[in-house]
Amino acid sequence: MSSGCVDVNPEASWRSRLHLDCAQALYVHLPFCVRKCAYCDFASWETSIGDPLARQYVRALEERLAEAADAGLMRCCKTAYVGGGTPTMLGASLLGGLVGKLRGACPGLQELTCEANPDSLSDEVLRDLVDAGATRLSIGVQSLVDEELHALGRLHDARAAAERVASAVRSGLDVSADLMCAIPGQTPASWHHTLTATMNLGVGHVSVYPLQIEDGTELARAVGDEDPSWNAPEVQAARMDQARDVLEAAGFARYEVASYALPGKACAHNQAYWTGLPYLGLGTGASSMLTREGYDRLRSLCTKLPDLPDGIARVRLTMTSSRFEFVHALGFDDLSYDIECLDESQAAAEDLMLGMRMTSGIEAGLLEHSRNVLGRERVDDVLADACKRGLAAWRGGRLAPTHDGWLLGNELYGMLWDLVKEGVQGLSL
Numbered sequence: 001m002s003s004g005c006v007d008v009n010p011e012a013s014w015r016s017r018l019h020l021d022c023a024q025a026l027y028v029h030l031p032f033c034v035r036k037c038a039y040c041d042f043a044s045w046e047t048s049i050g051d052p053l054a055r056q057y058v059r060a061l062e063e064r065l066a067e068a069a070d071a072g073l074m075r076c077c078k079t080a081y082v083g084g085g086t087p088t089m090l091g092a093s094l095l096g097g098l099v100g101k102l103r104g105a106c107p108g109l110q111e112l113t114c115e116a117n118p119d120s121l122s123d124e125v126l127r128d129l130v131d132a133g134a135t136r137l138s139i140g141v142q143s144l145v146d147e148e149l150h151a152l153g154r155l156h157d158a159r160a161a162a163e164r165v166a167s168a169v170r171s172g173l174d175v176s177a178d179l180m181c182a183i184p185g186q187t188p189a190s191w192h193h194t195l196t197a198t199m200n201l202g203v204g205h206v207s208v209y210p211l212q213i214e215d216g217t218e219l220a221r222a223v224g225d226e227d228p229s230w231n232a233p234e235v236q237a238a239r240m241d242q243a244r245d246v247l248e249a250a251g252f253a254r255y256e257v258a259s260y261a262l263p264g265k266a267c268a269h270n271q272a273y274w275t276g277l278p279y280l281g282l283g284t285g286a287s288s289m290l291t292r293e294g295y296d297r298l299r300s301l302c303t304k305l306p307d308l309p310d311g312i313a314r315v316r317l318t319m320t321s322s323r324f325e326f327v328h329a330l331g332f333d334d335l336s337y338d339i340e341c342l343d344e345s346q347a348a349a350e351d352l353m354l355g356m357r358m359t360s361g362i363e364a365g366l367l368e369h370s371r372n373v374l375g376r377e378r379v380d381d382v383l384a385d386a387c388k389r390g391l392a393a394w395r396g397g398r399l400a401p402t403h404d405g406w407l408l409g410n411e412l413y414g415m416l417w418d419l420v421k422e423g424v425q426g427l428s429l
C-alpha cells in the first residue's frame with residue numbers, strides 16, 4: 001500500500017488511508033480561558049491574561065511541534081486547527097508567533113483555523129493572525145441575546161460579539177460562528193434572532209450545537225436532578241430543525257449534522273476528521289488518530305510507546321499530561337498518553353459511523369472497503385435495516401442519514417458499531 005500524502009479528498013482510496021505514514025491534519029490545544037463557562041467540561045482552566053504559564057506552554061508546544069516536524073509526521077498536513085480553551089487570550093504576539101511556527105512546520109497547509117472568543121479577539125490579534133498566515137477563524141458566539149449569554153456564563157455580551165465578528169469578517173479571514181441552542185431562556189423567536197443576526201454579519205460558516213448538561217459543571221449543579229424543559233430532547237430537535245430551515249433559506253448548505261457553509265466555505269479540517277484521514281493532536285487533552293505507520297513514526301520520538309500487536313490498523317492516542325506536566329516535559333517521552341488500538345474492522349465501522357454524520361453519507365469507496373473487511377452480507381443487512389427503520393436512505397448511489405437518522409444518531413451509530421465483534425483495546429502510559 002502507498003504511504004505519504006493525499007489530497008483532503010473524500011474520493012481517495014479508503015484502504016490507502018490506513019497506511020498513510022504522516023498526519024493529514026494537525027490540532028494544537030491551548031487549555032486556557034479567562035473564566036470557565038457554566039456548561040463547559042472541555043480541557044480548559046481559568047488563567048489570568050499574561051500568566052507566565054501560558055507563555056511556557058506555548059514554548060513547549062512549539063518544541064513538540066518542531067520535533068514532530070523533524071520526524072516527518074506533519075510533512076503532508078493540509079489543515080491545522082488551533083483550539084482551546086481560548087487561543088485568543090494569549091494575545092497578538094504569542095498567538096501570531098505560534099501560528100507562524102505552525103506554518104513553518106507544515107509547509108503544505110491550505111487551511112489554518114484559530115478558535116476565538118469575542119472578549120479577547122482584539123484588532124491587534126486579528127492583524128497578527130492574518131500576518132502569520134491564519135486563513136480561518138471559528139468564533140464562540142453562542143447567542144446574540146444578552147440574557148442567554150449571561151445564563152451560559154459567557155464573558156461577552158451580544159453587542160460585543162456582533163462587533164467582533166463584523167471586524168473579523170472585515171479582516172478577510174473566513175469566519176465561522178459557533179451557536180448554541182436549547183439553552184436557558186431561549187425561545188423560537190430569540191433563536192431566530194441569533195441565527196439571522198449572525199448571518200447578517202457576513203460569516204460564511206455556522207456551527208450549531210444543542211447544549212449538553214455535563215456532570216461536574218456549574219450548570220449541572222444549578223439544574224440538580226431536574227430535567228429542564230428548555231433542554232428537553234424535543235426542544236433540541238425543534239431548535240436544530242429551525243436552524244436548518246433558517247440557514248438553508250439563506251443559502252447555507254448543511255454538510256454535517258451541526259455544520260452549515262456557504263459555497264466553498266466548508267471546514268476542510270473537520271472533514272478530514274470525518275473521512276478517516278490521520279491527524280496529530282498536540283497539547284494537554286489533545287487526541288491523535290494515526291495509522292500503524294504514523295504511530296511508528298511517533299515512536300521514533302517516544303520510546304515508551306509500545307510496539308503494536310499484529311492486526312492493529314489505527315491508534316487513537318490522547319495526551320493526558322496536565323498543563324504543568326506539559327510545560328516541564330523535555331520531549332514526547334515525558335508525556336502521558338491514553339491509547340486505543342483499533343483493528344481494520346473497528347476502523348471500518350468507525351468510518352461508517354463518521355460517514356453518517358455527513359450529508360453526503362457513506363461514499364462508494366468506503367462502502368466497498370467496509371464490505372471487504374466486515375463481511376458483505378453483514379454490512380448490507382445492517383444498512384438495509386437502517387433504511388427500513390428510516391434512519392438512512394440511498395441518495396445518488398451513496399447511503400446518507402435521514403432527518404431521523406440525525407435525530408436518533410446514537411441508534412444509527414450503535415447499529416454500525418455492532419458490526420464489530422470485539423471491543424477496542426485500551427492502555428494508559
Ligand code: SF4
Pocket residue numbers: 032033035036037040041042044084085086117140
Ligand atoms: S470559552 Fe470555551 S473552552 Fe473556555 S470555558 Fe468557555 S466553553 Fe469552555
